[in-house]
Amino acid sequence: MIRPALSPARTRGRAAAAAAALLLLLTSCTPASPQGPQPEAPAQPYAHIHGMAVDSETGKVMLATHDGLFGLGSGSPEKIGPAIDLMGFAPAGNDHYYASGHPAPDTGLPEPAGLLRSQDGGETWQQVSLGGVSDFHALAVTRSGIIGFDGTLKTTADLETWTTREVGFDPYHLSGTPTGDVVLATTAAGVHRSTDGGKTWAAPSTGPVLLLTAFATASTVIGVAPDGAVHVSSDAGRTWRATGTATGQPSALTAAGPDERPQIWVATPTGIEHSVDGGETFSTEIK
Numbered sequence: 001m002i003r004p005a006l007s008p009a010r011t012r013g014r015a016a017a018a019a020a021a022l023l024l025l026l027t028s029c030t031p032a033s034p035q036g037p038q039p040e041a042p043a044q045p046y047a048h049i050h051g052m053a054v055d056s057e058t059g060k061v062m063l064a065t066h067d068g069l070f071g072l073g074s075g076s077p078e079k080i081g082p083a084i085d086l087m088g089f090a091p092a093g094n095d096h097y098y099a100s101g102h103p104a105p106d107t108g109l110p111e112p113a114g115l116l117r118s119q120d121g122g123e124t125w126q127q128v129s130l131g132g133v134s135d136f137h138a139l140a141v142t143r144s145g146i147i148g149f150d151g152t153l154k155t156t157a158d159l160e161t162w163t164t165r166e167v168g169f170d171p172y173h174l175s176g177t178p179t180g181d182v183v184l185a186t187t188a189a190g191v192h193r194s195t196d197g198g199k200t201w202a203a204p205s206t207g208p209v210l211l212l213t214a215f216a217t218a219s220t221v222i223g224v225a226p227d228g229a230v231h232v233s234s235d236a237g238r239t240w241r242a243t244g245t246a247t248g249q250p251s252a253l254t255a256a257g258p259d260e261r262p263q264i265w266v267a268t269p270t271g272i273e274h275s276v277d278g279g280e281t282f283s284t285e286i287k
Helices: 007-028
Strands: 049-054 061-065 068-072 078-080 084-093 098-104 115-118 124-127 138-142 145-149 153-156 162-165 173-177 183-187 190-194 214-216 221-224 229-233 242-247 252-256 263-270 271-275 283-286
Touching: 049 084, 049 263, 061 084, 061 098, 068 084, 068 173, 084 145, 084 183, 098 138, 124 183, 173 214, 183 214, 214 252
Parallel strands: 049 252, 084 138, 138 173
Antiparallel strands: 049 061, 061 068, 068 078, 084 098, 098 115, 115 124, 138 145, 145 153, 153 162, 173 183, 183 190, 214 221, 221 229, 229 242, 252 263, 263 271, 271 283
């Protein structure tokens, strides 16, 4: 089916509406609620999902939630590791994750957690740096280190020494890949892009206003707008094309190859939606 091209006025209108919705989210630590009746919360053993990742070996979708880490396989979500409100969450490959947030008192971790690392699939977490100082609400892993946002944008190559980057914007979400140095930052002005692990940035010129992005491969990136509209980039975030739409306001996103038609998972207030055709269609995986 060939869809008619949007007029410039309609395109600008949609971009403005998306920017306004993202700006509303940026003013709060919790997702904004749309007007009208709200959907029932999913009957799951966790509250809000802050982040997601796909385990490359098992195929499980890892859910970083207000109540800790959960693994979603063929059955019900399974609790993994201690109770930590995992705000920032980023995969580094081979059962290796970085996170930040607010640990339960019995974990022995500082509050806020600073940068945490797990090398066993989330079963255990070690405090690495900035414990009691930083609460990273956005994290990304690159080939050259870690980038995080705790009110200011920071990068580290050795996990201990952090450099503040004065970039002129506050990201809502960060994404990257441990195999490259491209980082994407979503803002109300559009997607900012870095090719050097977050040291320098190119401001958005054209393209959609996105809430979340996720690398399916080193070159294929999935983006989702505040209204659930899904976009795909085949050149690591330089350009985007629209595909389908997920239902409801997204709170987390992850994707996995192949390049042509990656699988996509989107967390919304009513469950986790799954696409096997590059975002053209979605089905609800869990409610």
